[in-house]
Amino acid sequence: MTTTTRIERHHYDVVVIGAGGAGLRAAIEARLAGKKTAIISKSLFGKAHTVMAEGGAAAAMGNVNSRDNWQVHFRDTMRGGKFLNNFRMAELHAKESPQRIWELETYGALFDRTKDGKISQRNFGGHEYPRLAHVGDRTGLELIRTLQQKIVSLQQEDQREFGSYDARIRVFSETTITELLLDGDRVAGAFGYYRESGEFILFEAPAVVLATGGVGRSYKVTSNSWEYTGDGHALALRAGATLINMEFLQFHPTGMVWPPSVKGILVTESVRGDGGVLKNSEGKRFMFDYVPDVFRKQYAETEEEADRWYTDPDNNRRPPELLPRDEVARAINSEVKAGRGSPAGGVFLDIASRRSADEIRRRLPSMYHQFKELADVDITAEPMEVGPTCHYVMGGVEVDPDSGAAFGHVRGLFAAGEVSGGMHGSNRLGGNSLSDLLVFGKRAGGHAASYADGLTTRPKVAVHEVEAAVETALAPLQRDTGESPYTLQQDLQAVMGDLVGIIRREGELADALVRLAELRERVAKVSAAGGRRYNPGWHLALDLRNMLVVSECTAKAALERQESRGGHTREDYPAMEPKWRQVNLVCALDGDTVQLTRKPLPKMRPELIGLFDRAELAKYLTDEELADFDALVADAGEADNR
Amino acid sequence: MSAKRQFRIWRGDESGGDLQDYMVEVNEGEVVLDVIHRLQATDAPDLACRWNCKAGKCGSCSMEINGKPRLGCMTRMSTFGDDETVTVTPLRTFPVIRDLVTDVSFNYEKARETPAFAPPADVAPGDYRMQQVDVERSQEFRKCIECFLCQTVCHVIRDHEENKQAFSGPRYFIRAAELDMHPLDARTDRKEYAQAEQGLGFCNITKCCTEVCPEHIKITDNGIIPMKERVVDRRYDPLVWLGSKIFRRGETPQTSVTTARQGSATPGSARGGVHSHAGGSHDSRAEAQAQSGVNWHREVPHPTAPAVDDRGKLPLTELTFDRAAAPSPFGDDVTFPLPPEHLNFAHPEQDNKH
Ligand SMILES: Cc1cc2nc3c(=O)[nH]c(=O)nc-3n(C[C@H](O)[C@H](O)[C@H](O)COP(=O)(O)OP(=O)(O)OC[C@H]3O[C@@H](n4cnc5c(N)ncnc54)[C@H](O)[C@@H]3O)c2cc1C
Ligand code: SF4
Ligand code: SF4
Ligand code: FES
Numbered sequence: 001m002t003t004t005t006r007i008e009r010h011h012y013d014v015v016v017i018g019a020g021g022a023g024l025r026a027a028i029e030a031r032l033a034g035k036k037t038a039i040i041s042k043s044l045f046g047k048a049h050t051v052m053a054e055g056g057a058a059a060a061m062g063n064v065n066s067r068d069n070w071q072v073h074f075r076d077t078m079r080g081g082k083f084l085n086n087f088r089m090a091e092l093h094a095k096e097s098p099q100r101i102w103e104l105e106t107y108g109a110l111f112d113r114t115k116d117g118k119i120s121q122r123n124f125g126g127h128e129y130p131r132l133a134h135v136g137d138r139t140g141l142e143l144i145r146t147l148q149q150k151i152v153s154l155q156q157e158d159q160r161e162f163g164s165y166d167a168r169i170r171v172f173s174e175t176t177i178t179e180l181l182l183d184g185d186r187v188a189g190a191f192g193y194y195r196e197s198g199e200f201i202l203f204e205a206p207a208v209v210l211a212t213g214g215v216g217r218s219y220k221v222t223s224n225s226w227e228y229t230g231d232g233h234a235l236a237l238r239a240g241a242t243l244i245n246m247e248f249l250q251f252h253p254t255g256m257v258w259p260p261s262v263k264g265i266l267v268t269e270s271v272r273g274d275g276g277v278l279k280n281s282e283g284k285r286f287m288f289d290y291v292p293d294v295f296r297k298q299y300a301e302t303e304e305e306a307d308r309w310y311t312d313p314d315n316n317r318r319p320p321e322l323l324p325r326d327e328v329a330r331a332i333n334s335e336v337k338a339g340r341g342s343p344a345g346g347v348f349l350d351i352a353s354r355r356s357a358d359e360i361r362r363r364l365p366s367m368y369h370q371f372k373e374l375a376d377v378d379i380t381a382e383p384m385e386v387g388p389t390c391h392y393v394m395g396g397v398e399v400d401p402d403s404g405a406a407f408g409h410v411r412g413l414f415a416a417g418e419v420s421g422g423m424h425g426s427n428r429l430g431g432n433s434l435s436d437l438l439v440f441g442k443r444a445g446g447h448a449a450s451y452a453d454g455l456t457t458r459p460k461v462a463v464h465e466v467e468a469a470v471e472t473a474l475a476p477l478q479r480d481t482g483e484s485p486y487t488l489q490q491d492l493q494a495v496m497g498d499l500v501g502i503i504r505r506e507g508e509l510a511d512a513l514v515r516l517a518e519l520r521e522r523v524a525k526v527s528a529a530g531g532r533r534y535n536p537g538w539h540l541a542l543d544l545r546n547m548l549v550v551s552e553c554t555a556k557a558a559l560e561r562q563e564s565r566g567g568h569t570r571e572d573y574p575a576m577e578p579k580w581r582q583v584n585l586v587c588a589l590d591g592d593t594v595q596l597t598r599k600p601l602p603k604m605r606p607e608l609i610g611l612f613d614r615a616e617l618a619k620y621l622t623d624e625e626l627a628d629f630d631a632l633v634a635d636a637g638e639a640d641n642r
Numbered sequence: 643m644s645a646k647r648q649f650r651i652w653r654g655d656e657s658g659g660d661l662q663d664y665m666v667e668v669n670e671g672e673v674v675l676d677v678i679h680r681l682q683a684t685d686a687p688d689l690a691c692r693w694n695c696k697a698g699k700c701g702s703c704s705m706e707i708n709g710k711p712r713l714g715c716m717t718r719m720s721t722f723g724d725d726e727t728v729t730v731t732p733l734r735t736f737p738v739i740r741d742l743v744t745d746v747s748f749n750y751e752k753a754r755e756t757p758a759f760a761p762p763a764d765v766a767p768g769d770y771r772m773q774q775v776d777v778e779r780s781q782e783f784r785k786c787i788e789c790f791l792c793q794t795v796c797h798v799i800r801d802h803e804e805n806k807q808a809f810s811g812p813r814y815f816i817r818a819a820e821l822d823m824h825p826l827d828a829r830t831d832r833k834e835y836a837q838a839e840q841g842l843g844f845c846n847i848t849k850c851c852t853e854v855c856p857e858h859i860k861i862t863d864n865g866i867i868p869m870k871e872r873v874v875d876r877r878y879d880p881l882v883w884l885g886s887k888i889f890r891r892g893e894t895p896q897t898s899v900t901t902a903r904q905g906s907a908t909p910g911s912a913r914g915g916v917h918s919h920a921g922g923s924h925d926s927r928a929e930a931q932a933q934s935g936v937n938w939h940r941e942v943p944h945p946t947a948p949a950v951d952d953r954g955k956l957p958l959t960e961l962t963f964d965r966a967a968a969p970s971p972f973g974d975d976v977t978f979p980l981p982p983e984h985l986n987f988a989h990p991e992q993d994n995k996h
Binding site: 043044045046047049051052098099102103105106107108110111112113116117118120135136138141142145149150152153155156165173196225226227258259260261262265266366369370373374375376484485486487490528529530531533534535536537538 | 655669670671672673676682683687688689690691692693694695696697698699700701702716718720739740741743745746750753754756757758759761767768770771772773774777780781784785786787788821824827
């Protein structure tokens with residue numbers, strides 16, 4: 001069988017899997033470093049998830065409030081992630097985002113402007129100052145289109161120089177990678193298929209950058225598209241890399257809840273940033289009741305103060321609608337459970353009574369259209385119904401913060417964007433993803449290029465590995481006894497949604513693991529009807545095993561972590577536990593089974609921890625850590641006196 | 643609230659296919675794409691269809707629904723009659739791959755040919771300054787989600803494979819327009835490029851593209867027509883041509899560029915009888931004379947400004963004015979084209995320089 005299978009072969013220096021913001025930025029960097037680069041994406045060029053991002057990209061440019069700087073951004077990010085973030089990533093991110101955004105302007109991006117002609121910045125949950133560079137509510141589209149057009153411009157340069165657009169950077173769209181191939185512990189290539197024709201394709205390359213995005217398709221109510229099946233997470237695991245923080249999933253507080261078919265589709269946080277408020281069925285602005293102690297100081301206590309903040313942020317505290325997403329999602333969940341929800345099982349998000357119709361249409365054009373066309377609701381006249389939706393995975397490939405190189409026992413593998421872990425800790429702030437893509441995409445692309453440069457011999461792809469990959473890929477088509485992939489996906493979504501959802505309990509998590517094990521057997525026997533040509537059933541059948549292994553990581557880590565923090569809420573351990581803050585849960589694959597280990601968090605450098613108040617740190621750190629901090633401050637004080 | 647509804651979906655590949663009938667459950671609030679997903683999960687697991695966002699943001703789910711190019715995810719079932727059959731077919735202008743999936747690579751090729759943004763040489767990253775009003779015109783076009791509905795509906799290529807070579811289509815006209823209107827783009831030949839290389843002249847402003855655009859971009863009114871008008875202006879209207887020459891030194895005169903390049907994509911040669919407003923020059927002799935006979939660099943005093951009121955507008959109401967429309971800004975006694983010897987140009991900033 002396998003000997004008769006035609007396989008198209010390509011040689012590249014750097015293969016980037018994923019054509020979202022992270023992948024494109026990585027590819028640009030690798031190509032600028034002179035490497036022959038391939039970009040691979042499951043959907044058409046320019047359709048990756050990044051296109052859906054609405055609110056904006058966070059970067060402390062200080063254009064709207066000049067008090068903003070990287071230190072403030074760093075603090076907000078760490079706070080948002082409940083101090084579980086990899087501090088070095090948060091630091092690099094806060095420092096480098098402004099440059100990455102400005103660079104986009106040189107590629108042709110047109111952000112909304114301030115009065116003095118600079119890039120305008122908007123408020124967003126968890127950010128102390130207006131910080132999100134934006135274009136209406138279609139920032140992701142601007143970002144991906146700009147990067148896409150930059151790639152075209154590089155191709156035009158190559159066309160002039162070498163006579164071929166594809167000479168040094170080529171896009172393989174509608175192509176899915178199913179396997180990474182290794183030579184010992186070094187990456188040697190990637191194997192996959194063209195979705196359009198079903199033909200196989202093999203990339204031989206010493207360096208691979210994973211930029212495959214997230215895992216949300218394992219949940220039924222999600223803002224994520226079919227692409228988000230955790231492929232990159234699973235590829236990394238199977239190649240010997242490790243995943244961290246997989247228990248942390250972000251449920252965005254405001255997804256659409258009606259009509260049922262669009263349940264989960266995102267309502268951007270900008271609605272709240274621009275004045276929208278959350279109300280329960282009694283008409284009460286309930287968020288004032290849900291401000292946790294750690295945030296008490298920064299958030300308003302009365303509606304009057306909250307409302308003043310929009311025009312005078314320096315002298316008033318923020319409205320509690322702008323708390324980090326995990327808090328808002330939990331609050332909505334509680335209101336609905338207490339019977340104060342909307343008819344469709346959400347709460348009301350009201351901007352109609354707070355801003356003029358014109359302003360709403362101007363500032364939130366795509367939300368206006370989305371509701372008008374999908375729900376037949378005019379958001380300038382009536383409130384929206386919203387509820388939590390699975391949105392983002394904080395967990396991902398454990399990487400070296402500076403280079404994006406994967407940990408574990410594999411070399412030549414890099415990861416950036418949503419597929420990588422650590423940057424956002426236990427909870428991501430809105431807007432921090434788009435800038436994360438640019439900062440770490442560039443870094444991963446650059447380091448992948450220099451890794452490829454540093455090799456003396458090219459790793460070789462072993463024939464039997466390719467044969468095995470072909471066999472695995474064709475198996476679902478050759479079986480006709482198994483179950484339909486669609487049924488299996490629904491069952492997986494049911495397990496994850498019911499047992500590993502927003503609020504988690506020990507018994508349910510244990511139950512989830514049992515059911516996932518059962519599903520594993522069934523997924524191994526999945527069968528897909530039809531042929532190889534553009535067959536979505538077959539594609540899903542192949543994605544299932546990735547969704548499954550990633551779900552196992554999430555369930556295992558969620559069971560292990562006995563506390564509530566950020567995107568992980570345990571009903572049986574409702575408090576945040578300073579001891580657990582010192583621990584990252586690391587998943588690796590041993591044969592077929594997911595192994596979980598605990599790993600201490602890296603210790604923040606003195607000058608960084610010194611950016612925080614002791615009072616704030618006291619909420620997160622253990623007593624020993626606080627003692628260390630006090631000693632540090634005392635030292636610094638003495639140094640000043642000397 | 644669910645009911646069975648009749649669907650007819652084109653199934654097949656490049657070797658042929660036909661419409662197949664399905665009876666499928668439809669629930670309240672659903673869109674066409676939901677129904678297709680239900681079919682995939684039940685009767686037709688291998689039914690090929692593109693989609694991503696389900697919210698009209700990615701432009702993947704383009705299809706023709708009852709003959710009209712639309713996004714499947716933004717077409718609500720409630721827009722059809724209760725017993726209306728819904729017919730879904732792939733985009734007609736592009737080759738079928740399978741079922742509802744077509745080969746849209748034509749668009750990516752045209753995208754690749756359109757010259758990219760040219761950053762201004764002497765502005766450092768972070769120093770870009772632009773006013774909101776100035777970026778808004780380009781931003782309208784940057785809303786494009788590349789669904790290619792405008793491309794599939796445009797009659798120039800819809801049934802004329804032979805025009806595809808020379809015609810980039812509305813999506814790329816607005817890309818050129820976007821760059822043309824970009825406040826800091828360093829290239830100055832976007833319009834000429836659209837005319838000479840993209841086949842702007844094939845477009846006869848039927849506005850079908852604007853009608854189908856799910857982003858409600860005014861493709862024709864705000865993109866194509868201004869591009870055409872300015873190409874026309876610069877080629878026919880010596881006044882505008884001269885202005886552009888002085889504003890943009892170093893640019894080759896338009897007239898010669900366009901005449902030289904016209905051969906490749908002459909609109910008249912297209913089959914399908916497309917007519918263009920922007921064809922060749924009417925009177926080459928007058929143009930030649932215009933170029934040789936005048937001292938372009940002489941400076942003249944500023945013309946007398948019209949008498950405006952304190953709002954900066956002509957004091958004009960329909961009731962009291964003596965004619966049906968506003969007066970010509972050039973003066974009522976001036977007719978076009980101007981004889982070359984009457985040409986004057988006062989640079990708006992000439993007085994500041996001295
Ligand atoms: C509705 C919505 C709104 C959002 N709004 C914001 C916001 O306002 N601000 C913000 O900062 N963030 C926002 N986010 C989050 C942010 O958009 C994503 O986290 C980010 O775009 C992820 O980018 P990425 O480059 O990592 O991956 P993606 O853009 O998702 O790209 C993944 C790529 O990998 C490819 N791929 C995956 N698997 C394979 C495989 N096996 N083989 C080949 N290719 C593969 C896919 O085809 C795709 O091209 C939003 C997310 C959603 C869903
Ligand atoms: S207006 Fe021009 S581009 Fe648009 S559909 Fe008509 S001919 Fe095509
Ligand atoms: S201009 Fe409109 S119709 Fe054309 S591709 Fe863009 S979004 Fe689609
Ligand atoms: S699925 Fe994205 S536009 Fe329809």
